[in-house]
Amino acid sequence: MGLPHVTSIVRPSSVEAALNLLKNGNGAARLLAGGVDIVRQPPSGDITLVDVSALPLRDIAVTEDGQAISIGATATLTEIMESKLIVNLYHGELIAMLGRVASPLLRNLATIGGSIGSSHPWSDIHCLLLALGAKVEVYDGSYRTVDLADIAPRPRQDQLFTRVLIPIHGNGTAVAFETFSLTKFDVAMLNCACSISIVAGKVVAARVVAGGTPARASRIHAAEERLLGTELDAASIQHATDAAVSDTGLRDDVRASAEYRRVLLKTGIRRCLLRARARTALGSKPLS
Amino acid sequence: MKIRMTVNGTPREMDAAPGDTLLELLRREGLKSVKKGCGTGDCGACAVLLNGRAVNSCLVLAAKADGASVTTIEGISDNGGLHPVQQAFLDSGAIQCGYCTPSMVLTAIDFLSRNPDPTDDQIRAAIAGNLCRCTGYDKQVAAIRDAASRIRGGTHEA
Ligand SMILES: Cc1cc2nc3c(=O)[nH]c(=O)nc-3n(C[C@H](O)[C@H](O)[C@H](O)COP(=O)(O)OP(=O)(O)OC[C@H]3O[C@@H](n4cnc5c(N)ncnc54)[C@H](O)[C@@H]3O)c2cc1C
Ligand code: FES
Ligand code: FES
Numbered sequence: 455m456g457l458p459h460v461t462s463i464v465r466p467s468s469v470e471a472a473l474n475l476l477k478n479g480n481g482a483a484r485l486l487a488g489g490v491d492i493v494r495q496p497p498s499g500d501i502t503l504v505d506v507s508a509l510p511l512r513d514i515a516v517t518e519d520g521q522a523i524s525i526g527a528t529a530t531l532t533e534i535m536e537s538k539l540i541v542n543l544y545h546g547e548l549i550a551m552l553g554r555v556a557s558p559l560l561r562n563l564a565t566i567g568g569s570i571g572s573s574h575p576w577s578d579i580h581c582l583l584l585a586l587g588a589k590v591e592v593y594d595g596s597y598r599t600v601d602l603a604d605i606a607p608r609p610r611q612d613q614l615f616t617r618v619l620i621p622i623h624g625n626g627t628a629v630a631f632e633t634f635s636l637t638k639f640d641v642a643m644l645n646c647a648c649s650i651s652i653v654a655g656k657v658v659a660a661r662v663v664a665g666g667t668p669a670r671a672s673r674i675h676a677a678e679e680r681l682l683g684t685e686l687d688a689a690s691i692q693h694a695t696d697a698a699v700s701d702t703g704l705r706d707d708v709r710a711s712a713e714y715r716r717v718l719l720k721t722g723i724r725r726c727l728l729r730a731r732a733r734t735a736l737g738s739k740p741l742s
Numbered sequence: 743m744k745i746r747m748t749v750n751g752t753p754r755e756m757d758a759a760p761g762d763t764l765l766e767l768l769r770r771e772g773l774k775s776v777k778k779g780c781g782t783g784d785c786g787a788c789a790v791l792l793n794g795r796a797v798n799s800c801l802v803l804a805a806k807a808d809g810a811s812v813t814t815i816e817g818i819s820d821n822g823g824l825h826p827v828q829q830a831f832l833d834s835g836a837i838q839c840g841y842c843t844p845s846m847v848l849t850a851i852d853f854l855s856r857n858p859d860p861t862d863d864q865i866r867a868a869i870a871g872n873l874c875r876c877t878g879y880d881k882q883v884a885a886i887r888d889a890a891s892r893i894r895g896g897t898h899e900a
Contacts, residue, residue, distance in 0.1 A: 456765075457763075460759075460761035463760050463805040463806065489806060490783060493800075494801060505805075532795070557783075557871020558796065558867070558870065559783075559797055559871040559872070560797075562797045563802065639871065
C-alpha cells in the first residue's frame with residue numbers, strides 16, 4: 455500500500471480554494487505539486503493532500519514591466535528547461551543547473567513551487583535562485599512578493615507559492631553555478647553560485663551563495679564584500695574564496711567531510727567567479 | 743475512490759485508495775510490465791508515459807493521474823508489430839534480464855519525440871534516471887541511437 459496515511463486528495467480549481475482547503479485542514483493538509491518529495495517521504499499521521507498541480511499556475515512569461523521572468527509555481531522543471539524564454543537566460547546557466555537536478559523522469563514531475571517548498575539543504579535550485587536574487591509570489595489571502603531568502607524551510611498552512619520571479623539584468627551581470635556530487639544523479643555534496651554586476655570595469659554588486667554545506671544555501675556576505683569595487687582580478691578572486699571558506703560553517707555529514715567541503719567550496723567559488731567574469735566585459739581582459 | 747484514466751488508449755474506471763500510487767494501481771490492473779525497483783524515484787524501473795511524458799509511477803499518486811492518459815509498454819505496439827525503439831533494443835542486444843527494459847524503452851520514446859537526432863551524451867543524460875544492473879548501458883545507448891535513425895528515416899511518429 456502506497457501512503458496509508460493519505461485520507462483524501464482534493465483538487466481545487468482556484469488558488470483561493472486551495473488556500474481554504476489548506477487552512478481548513480487543521481494542520482493535517484499538505485500541498486501536493488509534483489509529489490516527488492511528498493510521496494517519497496510522506497509526513498507522519500493522517501493527511502489530506504491538496505493537489506495544486508492542475509491549477510492555472512504553469513505560465514512562463516516576461517512580467518509586464520519587463521524586469522523579470524515569471525515562472526508559475528506548478529511549471530515542471532522540464533517545462534522550464536524547454537521554455538524559449540529560459541534557454542538563453544544568464545548564458546543558459548539556469549537550464550544547465552536544472553539539467554543536473556535529479557533525472558529526466560523526475561523533472562517531468564517536479565515543480566519549481568515544490569522545489570522551493572521542500573528547499574532541501576542541498577537543493578541546486580535554491581542555491582542558484584538565491585544568487586539570481588529570485589523572489590517568490592505568495593498567496594495568503596492577498597498576493598505579495600517575498601525574497602526567496604525569506605522563505606522559511608517548513609510547510610505552512612496559511613500560504614502557497616504562486617510564482618517565482620527571476621530578475622532580468624542587463625549585459626553587465628553574469629552568473630555561474632557549480633555543483634559537486636558523487637554521480638550526476640546523486641544530490642550535491644556542496645553547491646555554489648555567484649552573480650556579478652560590472653559597471654565601468656568595477657564590481658558594483660555581487661552575490662555569493664553556497665548550499666549543502668551541509669546547511670541550506672545562503673549568501674556569504676564576507677565574500678561579496680571582497681569583490682565590491684574591484685576589477686575582479688586574481689587577487690580579489692583569491693580574497694573572496696578565502697573569505698567564503700572562513701565564513702561558511704562547513705561541517706561533516708554522510709556525504710562529505712568538512713575538510714573535503716573546504717576544498718570543494720574554494721574550487722567552486724573560484725570556478726564560478728572566473729566563469730561569471732568571462733561572461734562580462736571584463737572577460738576580454740586577461741586576469742591580472 | 744474511482745479513478746478514470748485512458749490506459750493504453752482505452753478509457754478505464756478503476757478503484758483506488760487515496761494513498762495508492764499509480765505503480766500499484768497499474769500492476770493491480772494486470773499491467774505487470776510496470777516494475778517496482780526502489781519505490782523512491784531512484785531506479786526508474788516503474789516509468790510510464792503520463793500524458794506523453796515519462797515519469798516514475800512510484801511517485802505519482804493514482805488519484806493525481808485521474809483524467810490522464812497513461813501508456814505502458816503493453817500499449818506501444820505499432821499496428822501489432824514492435825515499436826521501432828523495441829525493435830532497436832532487440833537488434834542491438836540491449837536486453838539482458840529485461841527488468842529495466844520497459845522503462846528504458848518508454849523513456850527513450852519520450853526523449854526521441856523531443857530530440858529526434860540526439861548525440862550519445864544526450865542519450866546518456868536522457869536515461870540517467872533508469873538504472874540497469876546488467877548491460878553496462880553501451881548497447882542501450884546504441885539501441886536508442888539506432889531507434890532515432892529508424893524513426894527519422896521512416897514514417898513512424900515517436
Ligand atoms: C531521487 C531524487 C533525486 C533528486 N535530486 C536532486 C538534485 O540533484 N538537485 C536538486 O536540487 N533536487 C533534487 N531532488 C529534489 C527535487 O528537485 C525536489 O524534490 C522536487 O523538485 C520537489 O518538487 P515537487 O513538485 O515534486 O514537490 P512536492 O513533493 O509536491 O512538494 C514538496 C513540498 O513543497 C510543498 N509545496 C508544493 N507546491 C507548493 C506551492 N505551490 N506552494 C507552497 N508549498 C508547496 C509541499 O507541500 C511539500 O511540502 C531530488 C529528488 C529525488 C526524489
Ligand atoms: S520503483 Fe520507481 S523509481 Fe524505482
Ligand atoms: S537488462 Fe537487466 S536490469 Fe537492465
